[in-house]
Amino acid sequence: MIRKLFILKLILFNGIVFSQNILTYVGNSALVTVQSNTLVYNGGGLQTVGSAVVNNSGNIMINGVAADGLTIAPTTSFNLKFNGAQSYGQLYIKDIPQGNISGKVNKEFRADVNSGTTAKQQVGLPFFNYKISDLVSNITNSPS
Numbered sequence: 001m002i003r004k005l006f007i008l009k010l011i012l013f014n015g016i017v018f019s020q021n022i023l024t025y026v027g028n029s030a031l032v033t034v035q036s037n038t039l040v041y042n043g044g045g046l047q048t049v050g051s052a053v054v055n056n057s058g059n060i061m062i063n064g065v066a067a068d069g070l071t072i073a074p075t076t077s078f079n080l081k082f083n084g085a086q087s088y089g090q091l092y093i094k095d096i097p098q099g100n101i102s103g104k105v106n107k108e109f110r111a112d113v114n115s116g117t118t119a120k121q122q123v124g125l126p127f128f129n130y131k132i133s134d135l136v137s138n139i140t141n142s143p144s
Helices: 002-017 132-140
Strands: 024-026 031-034 039-042 046-048 053-056 059-063 077-080 082-084 090-094
Touching: 053 059, 077 090
Parallel strands: 024 046, 031 053, 039 059, 053 077, 059 090
Antiparallel strands: none
16 A cells, blocks of 8 residues: 555656746737837746637746747737837847747737848847748748
């Protein structure tokens, strides 16, 4: 009996230790809006599910540890919103391993701002486990 309880405790402990920590959960059909000049601080992981929408015009800072995770569901829209020539939504991720981060973030922009006709844009690199051919395909097949 004691042996069975010990094994059960060991299994539960391993499940807890090796799972990703999620501090903030954005549920199905939820709408989260972060206004300009606002900081949302998260001391752990973030997970979105279903058709959740996150519109970030301010700053979201996720300051995690190695056991934390950042998971954005494929059906979720996580948007960095354009606020004008000097301001746009920012997502800051610290101390979460690349292997624990999944999903895509959309960045809203206007081609004529600060760049004239050349349409230069800022891009955060590298794209972890994301092929250049997939990037080119997503850019060239985007709606105009």
